Amino acid sequence: MSRRPPGRSARGSGFFWFCLCLLGGALQAAAIAWPLTGWSLPGTQTGQPSGFWQIVSLSLLVLALQYATRVGQAAWRGWIFSTVWLSGTFWWLFISLHTYGGLSAWLAVLAVLALAGLLSIYYAVAVGLLCSWAPVSRTAQALLFASLWTLAELARGHWFTGFPWGAGGYAQVDLMAPWAPLVGVYGMGFLAAILAYALASIVSGLWRRLSLWMLSPVSRPARTGVAGHMAAQGARVQARVVPGLTDGLWGMVRSALLLAIVGGLLVSMLGGGQAWRTLGQRGTSGAGELRVWLLQGNIAQDQKFEPGTGIAQALFWYPQQIGQAVEAARANPATGPQLVVAPETAFPLLPDQLGAEFWRPLLGKLAEQPAGGTSALVGLPLGSLQEGYTNSVWGLSPDSAAKARDRVDVPGAMASGLYRYDKNHLVPFGEFIPPLFRWFTDLLNIPLGDFNRGGLAQAPWTVAGQRVSPNICFEDLFGEELAASFTDEATAPSVLINLSNIAWFGDSVAIDQHLQISRLRAMELGRPMLRATNTGATAVIDHTGAVTHQLDRLTRGRLEATVQGRHGTTPYARWTARWGLMPMWIGCVLLVLLIASLRGLGRRGGRTRRR
DSSP states (O other): OOSSOSSOOOTTHHHHHHHHHHHHHHHHHHHHSBOOSSOOOTTOOBTOOOHHHHHHHHHHHHHHHHTOOBHHHHHHHHHHHHHHHHHHHSTTHHIIIIIITOOOHHHHHHHHHHHHHHHHHHHHHHHHHHHHSOOSOHHHHHHHHHHHHHHHHHHHHHGGGOOOTTOGGGGGTTTTGGGHHHHHHHHHHHHHHHHHHHHHHHHHHHHHHHHHHHHSOSSSOOOSHHHHHHHHHHHHHHHHHOOSGGGHHHHHHHHHHHHHHHHHHHHHHHOOHHHHHTSTTTTEEEEEEEEEEEEEOOOOTTTTTOIIIIIHHHHHHHHHHHHHHHHHHHHOTTTSOSEEEOOTTSSOSOHHHHOHHHHHHHHHHHHSSOTTOOEEEEEEEEEETTTEEEEEEEEEOHHHHHHHHHTTTSTTTTTTTSEEEEOOSOOBTTTBOOTTOHHHHTTOOSOOOOOOOOOSSOOOEEETTEEEEEEEGGGGGOHHHHHGGGSSTTTSOSEEEEEEOGGGGOSSTHHHHHHHHHHHHHHHHTOOEEEEESSSOOEEEOTTSOEEEEOOTTOOEEEEEEEEEEEEOOHHHHHHHHHTTHHHHHHHHHHHHHHHHTTTTTOOSOOOBOO
16 A cells, blocks of 8 residues: 555654654544544534544544555554554543552553553454455445454454444534434444545645655656656556546546445545435434433542541442432422432442341332332342342332332342343353453452353333333443344333443443543444433433433432433334344444455555565
């Protein structure tokens, strides 16, 4: 993909491209949720995504690849870009490892960089294959880059349990909003990669023409001899990477195709009309209203599991809020809350550890309501040493609370009849310890354990005529797993609820990033997403991805809102529920194989050297 015949780069140019990759990676991380408060680029806001700057950042990598002269050089540039991007995206892991885990600062930094570096291998391999198989056609190069880059994103998100946090498509939650219910986050990343390639090609093309104009002779144009040889070399390189009028009819067709793709994407993002912007949601409709209270305890992570501080605060404040919700609903059934949601591990102890003296008054308040009164959804750990433990959610309705109250004195019997959701996608090192890494977790002062997994597509909970489907922590990062519940429209959830505790990562951009992830899930699946968190972002997101209500981060309070449930399914929900992300995998692989097999068609220039 070099713009010069294969050979050594000019002295000093390697450092320039290295710096450009550093800049591009940092900008890619910032584009997902702008992290700075005192300074911002045009069009960015603190905590908000920027699809434009994500495309610009990726185009800087493409520019560096287009001037690479060796496959190894291209892979190195891709690895540098990705390592900076990923470490800049989830740098807040340092907080959990060092501040709360007790790991020394240098080891925590090394751990974050090591994780980013390992995940970046996917992207290094992708760009290495791109430069090894680079075709003549610019259109084919753009499609090959987008396909390989998307395959790298898919591999990072699914292999070895997957960690797709910070995928480029999340930055497009606003700019490419109409595409979300059609192709999902990976499809949006594919489209952004095409635009990034087009932008880089425009910049490099303009720069090349400007350079040729500045270096061309004024009074003695070259006709023969050495000058003629130089002109031929320039045309030879240009023909290899810049299809146009000189390539004949086929070159014009390829150029027109690329222009049509880029033009169509620009129109879809900047306009398209109301019909286009609502196309993906056309198969969904309103399913009635649900009045909710979302609780945010703001209990410091270093106190959360301490008996005299965090545990005491949680076991006082959350039941108090549930009791107030019951009173509000009794005083005015038409406006009182129908559902109260407390975040992940709001009750930080096992039910039997809490004891009958805790459960009896709480269950009593819920049970002493008329049918259809307030229900509660609460995060807590469940299980035993013999059966194993789960990170779970209990659903307490007036009827089930009354039955549980009658069995509260019998150990282990209270759970019978309660709604239960067990977390399916566990956090590596936090909820399960990967093989060969016990030594690493032994260095941490964090309550770790090997939790059991819940099943995929667990049944939703019916509350006030709505089918409520909870997910815990970063489970909303895996849209295809949430979509598994949409196989049957008659039983598909009408409201999604995320229960999280992001206090592990302090007052960092992780809160903003997680909010953007939830927004995209709501858009993909055409459902409102309610977020009840310990420290933020506690929010209500409608089915179009708009944040309609939100609590201030790092405050204790409740968010009172009315949400509109939804029936029906989006195109993304339909095809993902049936096949998962397999169509995306197959489509990208077939595109790569097709382009690679035809890459030499019409070749008239040299190749990138493979070393």
